Amino acid sequence: MGNKTAGDHPQDVDAFGAPPNVCRAQREGAIGIFDSGVGGLTVFQAVAARLPDEPIVYLGDTARVPYGTKSPETVVRYAQSCAGILLARGVKLLVVACNTASAFALDALRASVEVPVIGVVEPGARAALGRTRNRRIGVIGTSGTVSSGAYLRAIRALSPDSEVFAQACPLFVPLAEEGWTEGEVPRAVAREYLRPLLNNAIDTLILGCTHYPLLARTIGAVSGPGVTLVDSAAETAQAVAATLEDLGLRAQSTGPARREFLVTDAPEVFTRVAKRFLDAELHNVEWVDF
Protein backbone atom coordinates (compact mmCIF):
# COMPACT_ATOMS: atom_id res chain seq x y z
CA MET A 1 0.00 0.00 0.00
CA GLY A 2 2.44 2.60 -1.20
CA ASN A 3 4.84 3.72 1.50
CA LYS A 4 2.55 2.48 4.24
CA THR A 5 2.15 -1.11 5.31
CA ALA A 6 -0.86 -2.92 6.62
CA GLY A 7 1.02 -3.41 9.91
CA ASP A 8 0.76 0.31 10.70
CA HIS A 9 -2.98 0.01 11.13
CA PRO A 10 -5.60 -2.05 12.89
CA GLN A 11 -6.10 -5.32 11.13
CA ASP A 12 -9.74 -4.83 10.12
CA VAL A 13 -9.36 -1.49 8.37
CA ASP A 14 -6.54 -0.78 5.93
CA ALA A 15 -4.54 2.39 5.47
CA PHE A 16 -7.38 4.22 3.72
CA GLY A 17 -10.30 3.13 5.85
CA ALA A 18 -11.57 0.64 3.29
CA PRO A 19 -13.46 -2.45 4.40
CA PRO A 20 -11.08 -5.32 5.09
CA ASN A 21 -11.94 -7.29 1.97
CA VAL A 22 -10.89 -4.46 -0.34
CA CYS A 23 -7.27 -4.71 -1.35
CA ARG A 24 -5.18 -2.05 -3.02
CA ALA A 25 -5.32 -3.84 -6.35
CA GLN A 26 -9.08 -3.53 -6.35
CA ARG A 27 -9.04 0.17 -5.57
CA GLU A 28 -6.48 0.78 -8.26
CA GLY A 29 -8.55 -0.89 -10.91
CA ALA A 30 -10.27 1.37 -13.39
CA ILE A 31 -13.95 2.10 -13.76
CA GLY A 32 -15.11 0.09 -16.79
CA ILE A 33 -17.80 1.68 -18.96
CA PHE A 34 -19.28 -0.04 -21.98
CA ASP A 35 -21.79 0.85 -24.62
CA SER A 36 -22.87 -0.59 -27.94
CA GLY A 37 -20.80 2.11 -29.59
CA VAL A 38 -20.05 5.75 -29.28
CA GLY A 39 -23.22 6.95 -27.50
CA GLY A 40 -22.00 5.97 -24.03
CA LEU A 41 -19.33 8.65 -24.27
CA THR A 42 -21.97 11.03 -22.87
CA VAL A 43 -21.88 8.88 -19.72
CA PHE A 44 -18.08 8.60 -19.88
CA GLN A 45 -17.87 12.36 -19.95
CA ALA A 46 -20.08 12.80 -16.88
CA VAL A 47 -18.16 10.14 -14.92
CA ALA A 48 -14.80 11.61 -15.94
CA ALA A 49 -15.94 15.09 -14.89
CA ARG A 50 -17.30 13.86 -11.55
CA LEU A 51 -14.28 11.63 -10.80
CA PRO A 52 -11.24 13.13 -12.54
CA ASP A 53 -8.83 11.12 -10.39
CA GLU A 54 -10.38 7.73 -11.27
CA PRO A 55 -8.90 5.74 -14.15
CA ILE A 56 -11.55 4.82 -16.72
CA VAL A 57 -11.58 2.22 -19.48
CA TYR A 58 -14.34 2.79 -22.05
CA LEU A 59 -15.39 0.02 -24.44
CA GLY A 60 -17.51 0.69 -27.52
CA ASP A 61 -18.84 -2.54 -29.05
CA THR A 62 -18.71 -1.08 -32.54
CA ALA A 63 -18.55 -4.46 -34.30
CA ARG A 64 -22.00 -5.39 -32.98
CA VAL A 65 -23.70 -1.99 -32.75
CA PRO A 66 -26.63 -1.32 -32.52
CA TYR A 67 -28.15 -3.19 -29.57
CA GLY A 68 -31.48 -1.33 -29.70
CA THR A 69 -32.99 -3.41 -32.48
CA LYS A 70 -31.79 -6.78 -31.20
CA SER A 71 -33.41 -9.40 -29.00
CA PRO A 72 -32.95 -9.55 -25.20
CA GLU A 73 -31.01 -12.82 -25.57
CA THR A 74 -28.56 -11.32 -28.04
CA VAL A 75 -28.14 -8.13 -26.01
CA VAL A 76 -27.37 -10.20 -22.88
CA ARG A 77 -24.82 -12.22 -24.83
CA TYR A 78 -23.08 -9.10 -26.13
CA ALA A 79 -23.19 -7.37 -22.72
CA GLN A 80 -21.54 -10.38 -21.10
CA SER A 81 -18.88 -10.39 -23.79
CA CYS A 82 -18.18 -6.68 -23.15
CA ALA A 83 -18.06 -7.25 -19.40
CA GLY A 84 -15.54 -10.03 -19.99
CA ILE A 85 -13.27 -7.76 -22.02
CA LEU A 86 -13.32 -5.10 -19.28
CA LEU A 87 -12.94 -7.54 -16.39
CA ALA A 88 -9.87 -8.99 -18.09
CA ARG A 89 -8.41 -5.50 -17.68
CA GLY A 90 -9.06 -5.56 -13.94
CA VAL A 91 -11.88 -3.04 -13.68
CA LYS A 92 -13.29 -2.55 -10.19
CA LEU A 93 -16.78 -1.45 -11.22
CA LEU A 94 -18.83 -1.79 -14.39
CA VAL A 95 -21.04 0.93 -15.84
CA VAL A 96 -23.53 -0.23 -18.46
CA ALA A 97 -23.83 3.05 -20.36
CA CYS A 98 -26.17 1.65 -22.99
CA ASN A 99 -29.84 1.96 -22.11
CA THR A 100 -30.79 -1.15 -24.06
CA ALA A 101 -28.14 -3.24 -22.31
CA SER A 102 -29.16 -1.71 -18.96
CA ALA A 103 -32.77 -2.64 -19.68
CA PHE A 104 -32.07 -6.22 -20.73
CA ALA A 105 -28.78 -7.36 -19.21
CA LEU A 106 -28.33 -5.75 -15.79
CA ASP A 107 -29.64 -8.71 -13.78
CA ALA A 108 -27.66 -11.22 -15.84
CA LEU A 109 -24.48 -9.20 -15.39
CA ARG A 110 -24.99 -8.74 -11.66
CA ALA A 111 -25.49 -12.48 -11.32
CA SER A 112 -22.36 -13.35 -13.25
CA VAL A 113 -19.65 -10.79 -12.36
CA GLU A 114 -18.01 -10.05 -9.01
CA VAL A 115 -17.75 -6.26 -9.26
CA PRO A 116 -20.57 -3.76 -8.74
CA VAL A 117 -22.63 -3.12 -11.88
CA ILE A 118 -24.40 0.22 -12.45
CA GLY A 119 -26.88 0.81 -15.26
CA VAL A 120 -28.37 4.01 -16.59
CA VAL A 121 -32.09 3.27 -16.32
CA GLU A 122 -32.54 3.73 -12.56
CA PRO A 123 -30.45 6.94 -12.47
CA GLY A 124 -32.48 8.27 -15.40
CA ALA A 125 -35.73 7.45 -13.63
CA ARG A 126 -34.51 9.20 -10.49
CA ALA A 127 -33.44 12.26 -12.47
CA ALA A 128 -36.87 12.51 -14.09
CA LEU A 129 -38.70 12.20 -10.78
CA GLY A 130 -36.55 15.01 -9.41
CA ARG A 131 -37.81 17.30 -12.18
CA THR A 132 -41.44 16.44 -12.89
CA ARG A 133 -44.20 18.48 -11.37
CA ASN A 134 -47.23 16.76 -12.88
CA ARG A 135 -45.80 13.23 -12.66
CA ARG A 136 -46.45 12.66 -16.36
CA ILE A 137 -43.12 11.46 -17.70
CA GLY A 138 -42.20 10.68 -21.29
CA VAL A 139 -39.47 8.22 -22.20
CA ILE A 140 -37.86 7.94 -25.62
CA GLY A 141 -35.43 5.17 -26.45
CA THR A 142 -34.61 2.31 -28.79
CA SER A 143 -37.19 -0.32 -29.68
CA GLY A 144 -35.48 -2.67 -27.23
CA THR A 145 -35.46 -0.24 -24.32
CA VAL A 146 -39.08 0.76 -24.84
CA SER A 147 -40.37 -2.79 -25.29
CA SER A 148 -38.51 -3.91 -22.15
CA GLY A 149 -40.64 -1.62 -19.96
CA ALA A 150 -37.55 -1.00 -17.81
CA TYR A 151 -38.16 2.74 -17.35
CA LEU A 152 -41.79 2.19 -16.45
CA ARG A 153 -40.77 -0.30 -13.76
CA ALA A 154 -37.95 1.91 -12.44
CA ILE A 155 -40.19 5.00 -12.22
CA ARG A 156 -43.12 3.14 -10.67
CA ALA A 157 -40.81 1.52 -8.10
CA LEU A 158 -39.87 5.01 -6.89
CA SER A 159 -43.20 6.73 -7.49
CA PRO A 160 -46.17 4.39 -8.00
CA ASP A 161 -48.52 7.24 -8.96
CA SER A 162 -46.48 8.54 -11.87
CA GLU A 163 -47.73 8.11 -15.42
CA VAL A 164 -45.16 6.97 -17.96
CA PHE A 165 -45.51 7.34 -21.76
CA ALA A 166 -42.85 5.63 -23.85
CA GLN A 167 -41.99 5.96 -27.52
CA ALA A 168 -39.37 4.12 -29.57
CA CYS A 169 -37.39 6.45 -31.85
CA PRO A 170 -35.23 4.15 -34.01
CA LEU A 171 -34.16 6.86 -36.45
CA PHE A 172 -32.59 9.08 -33.78
CA VAL A 173 -29.49 6.86 -33.49
CA PRO A 174 -28.58 6.97 -37.20
CA LEU A 175 -29.37 10.70 -37.28
CA ALA A 176 -27.03 11.35 -34.35
CA GLU A 177 -24.30 9.16 -35.83
CA GLU A 178 -24.68 10.94 -39.18
CA GLY A 179 -24.37 14.31 -37.49
CA TRP A 180 -27.85 15.29 -38.76
CA THR A 181 -28.83 16.78 -35.42
CA GLU A 182 -30.51 20.01 -36.56
CA GLY A 183 -32.47 21.10 -39.60
CA GLU A 184 -35.46 19.95 -41.60
CA VAL A 185 -35.00 16.17 -41.41
CA PRO A 186 -34.37 15.69 -37.67
CA ARG A 187 -37.14 18.20 -36.89
CA ALA A 188 -39.64 16.29 -39.02
CA VAL A 189 -38.58 13.00 -37.43
CA ALA A 190 -38.81 14.45 -33.92
CA ARG A 191 -42.27 15.89 -34.59
CA GLU A 192 -43.49 12.49 -35.71
CA TYR A 193 -42.07 10.61 -32.72
CA LEU A 194 -42.92 13.14 -30.01
CA ARG A 195 -46.51 13.89 -31.03
CA PRO A 196 -48.12 11.08 -28.94
CA LEU A 197 -46.05 12.01 -25.88
CA LEU A 198 -46.89 15.70 -26.14
CA ASN A 199 -50.56 14.82 -26.61
CA ASN A 200 -50.30 13.14 -23.21
CA ALA A 201 -49.21 16.39 -21.54
CA ILE A 202 -45.84 15.18 -20.26
CA ASP A 203 -43.75 17.79 -18.46
CA THR A 204 -40.53 15.75 -18.37
CA LEU A 205 -38.87 13.71 -21.11
CA ILE A 206 -36.17 11.12 -20.45
CA LEU A 207 -33.61 10.86 -23.24
CA GLY A 208 -33.45 7.10 -22.78
CA CYS A 209 -30.61 6.43 -25.20
CA THR A 210 -27.09 7.74 -24.91
CA HIS A 211 -27.18 9.08 -28.45
CA TYR A 212 -30.11 11.39 -27.85
CA PRO A 213 -28.35 14.21 -25.98
CA LEU A 214 -26.80 15.07 -29.38
CA LEU A 215 -30.32 15.78 -30.64
CA ALA A 216 -31.35 17.68 -27.50
CA ARG A 217 -31.74 21.04 -29.25
CA THR A 218 -34.09 19.65 -31.87
CA ILE A 219 -36.00 17.52 -29.34
CA GLY A 220 -36.26 20.53 -27.02
CA ALA A 221 -37.48 22.81 -29.81
CA VAL A 222 -40.19 20.33 -30.82
CA SER A 223 -41.19 19.60 -27.20
CA GLY A 224 -41.49 23.26 -26.27
CA PRO A 225 -40.54 25.11 -23.08
CA GLY A 226 -43.07 23.23 -20.94
CA VAL A 227 -41.09 19.97 -21.16
CA THR A 228 -37.84 19.41 -19.28
CA LEU A 229 -35.37 17.04 -20.95
CA VAL A 230 -33.37 14.77 -18.68
CA ASP A 231 -30.62 12.34 -19.42
CA SER A 232 -29.08 9.87 -17.03
CA ALA A 233 -25.40 10.78 -17.45
CA ALA A 234 -24.96 13.10 -14.45
CA GLU A 235 -27.13 10.95 -12.18
CA THR A 236 -25.23 7.83 -13.27
CA ALA A 237 -21.91 9.51 -12.46
CA GLN A 238 -23.31 10.34 -9.03
CA ALA A 239 -24.29 6.69 -8.51
CA VAL A 240 -20.80 5.57 -9.54
CA ALA A 241 -19.15 7.97 -7.06
CA ALA A 242 -21.46 6.91 -4.22
CA THR A 243 -20.91 3.20 -4.89
CA LEU A 244 -17.13 3.59 -4.93
CA GLU A 245 -17.26 5.52 -1.65
CA ASP A 246 -19.59 3.04 0.00
CA LEU A 247 -17.41 0.09 -0.93
CA GLY A 248 -14.09 1.76 -0.13
CA LEU A 249 -13.09 1.54 -3.78
CA ARG A 250 -12.14 5.17 -4.46
CA ALA A 251 -8.74 5.60 -6.09
CA GLN A 252 -6.05 6.95 -3.79
CA SER A 253 -4.21 8.87 -6.45
CA THR A 254 -4.86 12.53 -7.04
CA GLY A 255 -4.74 14.44 -10.29
CA PRO A 256 -5.87 13.40 -13.74
CA ALA A 257 -6.07 9.65 -14.19
CA ARG A 258 -5.67 7.52 -17.29
CA ARG A 259 -8.52 7.17 -19.81
CA GLU A 260 -8.44 4.26 -22.21
CA PHE A 261 -10.72 3.65 -25.17
CA LEU A 262 -11.34 0.22 -26.62
CA VAL A 263 -13.46 -0.71 -29.63
CA THR A 264 -14.38 -4.06 -31.21
CA ASP A 265 -14.24 -2.73 -34.79
CA ALA A 266 -11.74 -0.54 -36.63
CA PRO A 267 -11.16 2.66 -34.60
CA GLU A 268 -11.47 5.23 -37.43
CA VAL A 269 -15.24 5.68 -37.45
CA PHE A 270 -15.43 5.63 -33.66
CA THR A 271 -12.73 8.28 -33.41
CA ARG A 272 -14.49 10.49 -35.94
CA VAL A 273 -17.94 10.23 -34.35
CA ALA A 274 -16.46 10.51 -30.85
CA LYS A 275 -15.22 13.95 -31.81
CA ARG A 276 -18.85 15.09 -32.09
CA PHE A 277 -19.70 13.59 -28.70
CA LEU A 278 -16.70 14.84 -26.74
CA ASP A 279 -15.89 17.91 -28.80
CA ALA A 280 -12.28 16.73 -28.52
CA GLU A 281 -9.92 14.35 -30.34
CA LEU A 282 -9.43 10.83 -29.01
CA HIS A 283 -5.98 9.38 -29.46
CA ASN A 284 -4.86 5.79 -29.06
CA VAL A 285 -8.19 4.07 -29.46
CA GLU A 286 -7.40 0.35 -29.20
CA TRP A 287 -9.06 -2.29 -31.41
CA VAL A 288 -9.76 -5.40 -29.31
CA ASP A 289 -11.00 -8.84 -30.31
CA PHE A 290 -14.20 -10.32 -28.88
Add this chain to the structure above:
Amino acid sequence: MGNKTAGDHPQDVDAFGAPPNVCRAQREGAIGIFDSGVGGLTVFQAVAARLPDEPIVYLGDTARVPYGTKSPETVVRYAQSCAGILLARGVKLLVVACNTASAFALDALRASVEVPVIGVVEPGARAALGRTRNRRIGVIGTSGTVSSGAYLRAIRALSPDSEVFAQACPLFVPLAEEGWTEGEVPRAVAREYLRPLLNNAIDTLILGCTHYPLLARTIGAVSGPGVTLVDSAAETAQAVAATLEDLGLRAQSTGPARREFLVTDAPEVFTRVAKRFLDAELHNVEWVDF
Protein backbone atom coordinates in the same frame (compact mmCIF):
# COMPACT_ATOMS: atom_id res chain seq x y z
CA MET B 1 -29.28 -40.48 -60.10
CA GLY B 2 -32.90 -41.32 -59.83
CA ASN B 3 -33.86 -44.49 -61.66
CA LYS B 4 -30.87 -44.26 -63.96
CA THR B 5 -27.38 -45.38 -63.15
CA ALA B 6 -24.08 -43.95 -64.19
CA GLY B 7 -23.40 -47.18 -66.06
CA ASP B 8 -26.08 -46.33 -68.65
CA HIS B 9 -24.01 -43.43 -69.94
CA PRO B 10 -20.56 -42.56 -71.13
CA GLN B 11 -18.18 -42.24 -68.22
CA ASP B 12 -17.36 -38.58 -68.63
CA VAL B 13 -20.90 -37.21 -68.64
CA ASP B 14 -23.57 -38.32 -66.19
CA ALA B 15 -27.27 -38.90 -66.80
CA PHE B 16 -28.05 -35.20 -67.00
CA GLY B 17 -25.11 -34.02 -68.98
CA ALA B 18 -23.29 -32.63 -65.97
CA PRO B 19 -19.49 -32.54 -65.87
CA PRO B 20 -18.07 -35.74 -64.36
CA ASN B 21 -17.04 -34.15 -61.08
CA VAL B 22 -20.59 -33.10 -60.25
CA CYS B 23 -22.40 -35.69 -58.17
CA ARG B 24 -26.07 -35.87 -57.44
CA ALA B 25 -25.59 -34.70 -53.84
CA GLN B 26 -24.09 -31.48 -55.16
CA ARG B 27 -26.93 -30.82 -57.58
CA GLU B 28 -29.48 -31.48 -54.86
CA GLY B 29 -27.95 -28.98 -52.51
CA ALA B 30 -29.78 -25.69 -52.12
CA ILE B 31 -28.78 -22.25 -53.32
CA GLY B 32 -27.52 -20.41 -50.24
CA ILE B 33 -28.23 -16.68 -50.05
CA PHE B 34 -27.06 -14.49 -47.20
CA ASP B 35 -27.44 -10.87 -46.27
CA SER B 36 -26.77 -8.80 -43.17
CA GLY B 37 -30.49 -8.94 -42.47
CA VAL B 38 -33.76 -8.66 -44.26
CA GLY B 39 -32.72 -6.58 -47.28
CA GLY B 40 -31.40 -9.53 -49.26
CA LEU B 41 -34.93 -10.85 -49.54
CA THR B 42 -35.24 -8.68 -52.64
CA VAL B 43 -32.53 -10.89 -54.16
CA PHE B 44 -34.12 -14.03 -52.73
CA GLN B 45 -37.36 -13.09 -54.42
CA ALA B 46 -35.73 -12.62 -57.82
CA VAL B 47 -33.82 -15.91 -57.56
CA ALA B 48 -36.93 -17.77 -56.39
CA ALA B 49 -38.95 -16.34 -59.28
CA ARG B 50 -36.26 -17.18 -61.85
CA LEU B 51 -35.60 -20.68 -60.45
CA PRO B 52 -38.80 -21.93 -58.80
CA ASP B 53 -37.61 -25.54 -58.83
CA GLU B 54 -34.35 -24.80 -56.97
CA PRO B 55 -34.27 -25.21 -53.19
CA ILE B 56 -33.07 -22.02 -51.47
CA VAL B 57 -31.76 -21.41 -47.96
CA TYR B 58 -31.74 -17.73 -46.98
CA LEU B 59 -29.69 -16.51 -44.02
CA GLY B 60 -30.20 -13.07 -42.47
CA ASP B 61 -27.39 -12.17 -40.07
CA THR B 62 -29.74 -10.17 -37.88
CA ALA B 63 -27.56 -10.43 -34.77
CA ARG B 64 -24.77 -8.47 -36.47
CA VAL B 65 -26.71 -6.21 -38.82
CA PRO B 66 -25.83 -3.69 -40.24
CA TYR B 67 -22.66 -4.38 -42.22
CA GLY B 68 -22.68 -1.06 -44.05
CA THR B 69 -21.11 0.94 -41.22
CA LYS B 70 -18.47 -1.63 -40.28
CA SER B 71 -14.87 -2.10 -41.34
CA PRO B 72 -13.78 -4.35 -44.22
CA GLU B 73 -12.10 -6.72 -41.73
CA THR B 74 -15.26 -7.13 -39.68
CA VAL B 75 -17.46 -7.54 -42.76
CA VAL B 76 -15.14 -10.27 -44.09
CA ARG B 77 -15.27 -12.04 -40.71
CA TYR B 78 -19.07 -11.94 -40.62
CA ALA B 79 -19.39 -13.00 -44.27
CA GLN B 80 -17.18 -16.01 -43.64
CA SER B 81 -19.23 -16.91 -40.61
CA CYS B 82 -22.43 -16.72 -42.70
CA ALA B 83 -20.87 -18.81 -45.46
CA GLY B 84 -19.91 -21.41 -42.86
CA ILE B 85 -23.50 -21.66 -41.60
CA LEU B 86 -24.82 -22.17 -45.13
CA LEU B 87 -22.08 -24.58 -46.22
CA ALA B 88 -22.84 -26.71 -43.16
CA ARG B 89 -26.29 -27.12 -44.72
CA GLY B 90 -24.78 -28.40 -47.95
CA VAL B 91 -25.48 -25.48 -50.27
CA LYS B 92 -24.13 -25.87 -53.80
CA LEU B 93 -23.72 -22.17 -54.57
CA LEU B 94 -23.47 -19.03 -52.45
CA VAL B 95 -25.13 -15.72 -53.26
CA VAL B 96 -23.83 -12.74 -51.32
CA ALA B 97 -26.99 -10.63 -51.46
CA CYS B 98 -25.55 -7.83 -49.33
CA ASN B 99 -23.82 -5.13 -51.35
CA THR B 100 -21.39 -4.28 -48.55
CA ALA B 101 -20.36 -7.93 -48.16
CA SER B 102 -20.12 -8.27 -51.95
CA ALA B 103 -17.89 -5.20 -52.03
CA PHE B 104 -15.56 -6.29 -49.23
CA ALA B 105 -15.70 -10.07 -48.90
CA LEU B 106 -16.16 -11.64 -52.34
CA ASP B 107 -12.49 -12.35 -52.97
CA ALA B 108 -11.97 -13.72 -49.45
CA LEU B 109 -15.00 -15.99 -49.80
CA ARG B 110 -13.99 -17.24 -53.25
CA ALA B 111 -10.55 -18.07 -51.87
CA SER B 112 -11.92 -19.99 -48.91
CA VAL B 113 -15.01 -21.91 -50.04
CA GLU B 114 -15.36 -24.67 -52.63
CA VAL B 115 -18.69 -23.70 -54.16
CA PRO B 116 -19.27 -20.89 -56.67
CA VAL B 117 -19.82 -17.48 -55.04
CA ILE B 118 -21.92 -14.80 -56.73
CA GLY B 119 -22.12 -11.23 -55.48
CA VAL B 120 -24.49 -8.42 -56.41
CA VAL B 121 -22.05 -5.68 -57.44
CA GLU B 122 -21.06 -6.99 -60.86
CA PRO B 123 -24.67 -7.84 -61.84
CA GLY B 124 -25.71 -4.36 -60.69
CA ALA B 125 -22.97 -2.77 -62.77
CA ARG B 126 -24.01 -4.79 -65.80
CA ALA B 127 -27.67 -3.84 -65.33
CA ALA B 128 -26.76 -0.15 -65.19
CA LEU B 129 -24.62 -0.33 -68.32
CA GLY B 130 -27.54 -1.96 -70.12
CA ARG B 131 -29.70 1.09 -69.36
CA THR B 132 -27.52 4.18 -69.48
CA ARG B 133 -27.44 6.32 -72.61
CA ASN B 134 -25.07 9.06 -71.47
CA ARG B 135 -22.74 6.74 -69.48
CA ARG B 136 -23.10 8.91 -66.38
CA ILE B 137 -24.09 6.46 -63.68
CA GLY B 138 -24.99 7.22 -60.08
CA VAL B 139 -24.51 4.69 -57.29
CA ILE B 140 -26.09 4.93 -53.85
CA GLY B 141 -25.18 2.51 -51.07
CA THR B 142 -23.94 2.14 -47.52
CA SER B 143 -20.82 3.96 -46.33
CA GLY B 144 -18.92 0.70 -46.68
CA THR B 145 -20.04 -0.04 -50.23
CA VAL B 146 -19.34 3.49 -51.41
CA SER B 147 -15.94 3.76 -49.73
CA SER B 148 -14.91 0.39 -51.18
CA GLY B 149 -15.13 1.75 -54.74
CA ALA B 150 -16.42 -1.67 -55.84
CA TYR B 151 -19.09 -0.32 -58.21
CA LEU B 152 -16.66 2.10 -59.80
CA ARG B 153 -14.24 -0.76 -60.49
CA ALA B 154 -16.97 -3.09 -61.76
CA ILE B 155 -18.41 -0.47 -64.13
CA ARG B 156 -15.03 0.68 -65.41
CA ALA B 157 -13.96 -2.93 -66.03
CA LEU B 158 -16.92 -3.30 -68.41
CA SER B 159 -16.97 0.24 -69.77
CA PRO B 160 -13.80 2.28 -69.16
CA ASP B 161 -15.36 5.51 -70.46
CA SER B 162 -18.29 5.58 -68.07
CA GLU B 163 -18.44 8.21 -65.36
CA VAL B 164 -19.50 6.98 -61.92
CA PHE B 165 -20.81 9.21 -59.10
CA ALA B 166 -21.29 7.53 -55.73
CA GLN B 167 -23.11 8.69 -52.63
CA ALA B 168 -23.46 6.98 -49.24
CA CYS B 169 -27.03 7.10 -47.88
CA PRO B 170 -26.80 5.70 -44.34
CA LEU B 171 -30.29 6.77 -43.30
CA PHE B 172 -32.03 4.83 -46.07
CA VAL B 173 -31.57 1.49 -44.28
CA PRO B 174 -33.20 2.56 -41.01
CA LEU B 175 -35.96 4.33 -42.99
CA ALA B 176 -36.69 1.15 -44.97
CA GLU B 177 -36.61 -1.02 -41.86
CA GLU B 178 -38.95 1.40 -40.08
CA GLY B 179 -41.36 1.33 -43.00
CA TRP B 180 -40.94 5.08 -43.52
CA THR B 181 -40.68 4.70 -47.27
CA GLU B 182 -42.90 7.56 -48.43
CA GLY B 183 -43.85 10.97 -47.07
CA GLU B 184 -42.12 14.07 -45.81
CA VAL B 185 -39.13 12.53 -44.00
CA PRO B 186 -37.88 10.07 -46.64
CA ARG B 187 -38.42 12.69 -49.35
CA ALA B 188 -36.32 15.26 -47.46
CA VAL B 189 -33.61 12.66 -46.84
CA ALA B 190 -33.61 11.57 -50.48
CA ARG B 191 -33.39 15.18 -51.73
CA GLU B 192 -30.35 15.75 -49.52
CA TYR B 193 -28.54 12.58 -50.63
CA LEU B 194 -29.40 12.71 -54.33
CA ARG B 195 -28.65 16.39 -54.98
CA PRO B 196 -24.93 15.91 -55.83
CA LEU B 197 -25.71 12.99 -58.15
CA LEU B 198 -28.46 14.87 -59.97
CA ASN B 199 -26.15 17.87 -60.30
CA ASN B 200 -23.82 15.53 -62.19
CA ALA B 201 -26.50 14.76 -64.79
CA ILE B 202 -26.69 11.01 -64.20
CA ASP B 203 -29.28 9.18 -66.30
CA THR B 204 -29.06 5.87 -64.39
CA LEU B 205 -29.00 5.24 -60.65
CA ILE B 206 -27.90 1.95 -59.11
CA LEU B 207 -29.77 1.11 -55.89
CA GLY B 208 -26.57 -0.34 -54.41
CA CYS B 209 -28.10 -1.71 -51.23
CA THR B 210 -30.74 -4.39 -51.01
CA HIS B 211 -32.91 -2.21 -48.76
CA TYR B 212 -33.27 0.58 -51.28
CA PRO B 213 -35.85 -0.97 -53.62
CA LEU B 214 -38.33 -0.37 -50.77
CA LEU B 215 -37.66 3.35 -51.18
CA ALA B 216 -37.79 3.23 -54.99
CA ARG B 217 -40.93 5.36 -55.30
CA THR B 218 -39.49 8.17 -53.22
CA ILE B 219 -36.05 7.91 -54.84
CA GLY B 220 -37.71 7.89 -58.27
CA ALA B 221 -39.88 10.90 -57.47
CA VAL B 222 -36.87 12.91 -56.29
CA SER B 223 -34.68 11.79 -59.22
CA GLY B 224 -37.29 12.63 -61.82
CA PRO B 225 -38.26 10.85 -65.05
CA GLY B 226 -34.84 11.37 -66.67
CA VAL B 227 -33.16 8.91 -64.32
CA THR B 228 -33.64 5.14 -64.57
CA LEU B 229 -33.35 3.22 -61.29
CA VAL B 230 -31.70 -0.18 -61.45
CA ASP B 231 -31.20 -2.80 -58.80
CA SER B 232 -29.14 -5.94 -59.09
CA ALA B 233 -31.75 -8.50 -58.03
CA ALA B 234 -32.93 -9.65 -61.48
CA GLU B 235 -29.44 -9.58 -62.98
CA THR B 236 -28.08 -11.53 -59.99
CA ALA B 237 -30.79 -14.18 -60.45
CA GLN B 238 -29.75 -14.44 -64.09
CA ALA B 239 -26.10 -14.94 -63.04
CA VAL B 240 -27.14 -17.65 -60.58
CA ALA B 241 -29.13 -19.50 -63.26
CA ALA B 242 -26.29 -19.26 -65.79
CA THR B 243 -23.68 -20.48 -63.29
CA LEU B 244 -25.79 -23.47 -62.26
CA GLU B 245 -26.31 -24.39 -65.93
CA ASP B 246 -22.64 -23.96 -66.80
CA LEU B 247 -21.51 -26.16 -63.92
CA GLY B 248 -24.21 -28.79 -64.34
CA LEU B 249 -25.63 -27.96 -60.95
CA ARG B 250 -29.28 -27.36 -61.86
CA ALA B 251 -31.73 -29.28 -59.65
CA GLN B 252 -33.39 -32.24 -61.36
CA SER B 253 -36.67 -31.92 -59.53
CA THR B 254 -39.58 -30.06 -61.02
CA GLY B 255 -42.22 -28.05 -59.25
CA PRO B 256 -41.92 -25.73 -56.28
CA ALA B 257 -38.84 -26.42 -54.15
CA ARG B 258 -38.22 -25.85 -50.46
CA ARG B 259 -37.38 -22.37 -49.14
CA GLU B 260 -35.75 -22.10 -45.72
CA PHE B 261 -35.11 -18.97 -43.73
CA LEU B 262 -32.43 -18.74 -41.06
CA VAL B 263 -31.60 -15.81 -38.81
CA THR B 264 -28.90 -15.25 -36.19
CA ASP B 265 -31.15 -13.25 -33.85
CA ALA B 266 -34.72 -13.81 -32.65
CA PRO B 267 -37.00 -14.34 -35.67
CA GLU B 268 -39.86 -11.99 -34.68
CA VAL B 269 -38.48 -8.73 -36.04
CA PHE B 270 -37.18 -10.42 -39.20
CA THR B 271 -40.54 -12.02 -39.83
CA ARG B 272 -42.34 -8.70 -39.37
CA VAL B 273 -40.02 -6.69 -41.61
CA ALA B 274 -39.85 -9.53 -44.16
CA LYS B 275 -43.57 -9.09 -44.67
CA ARG B 276 -42.89 -5.64 -46.10
CA PHE B 277 -40.21 -7.02 -48.41
CA LEU B 278 -42.05 -10.07 -49.69
CA ASP B 279 -45.60 -8.86 -49.26
CA ALA B 280 -46.24 -12.32 -47.80
CA GLU B 281 -45.95 -14.07 -44.44
CA LEU B 282 -42.85 -16.14 -43.65
CA HIS B 283 -43.41 -19.19 -41.52
CA ASN B 284 -40.82 -21.35 -39.74
CA VAL B 285 -37.96 -18.89 -39.63
CA GLU B 286 -35.17 -20.72 -37.79
CA TRP B 287 -32.91 -19.05 -35.22
CA VAL B 288 -29.36 -20.38 -35.66
CA ASP B 289 -26.23 -19.85 -33.57
CA PHE B 290 -23.07 -18.32 -35.02
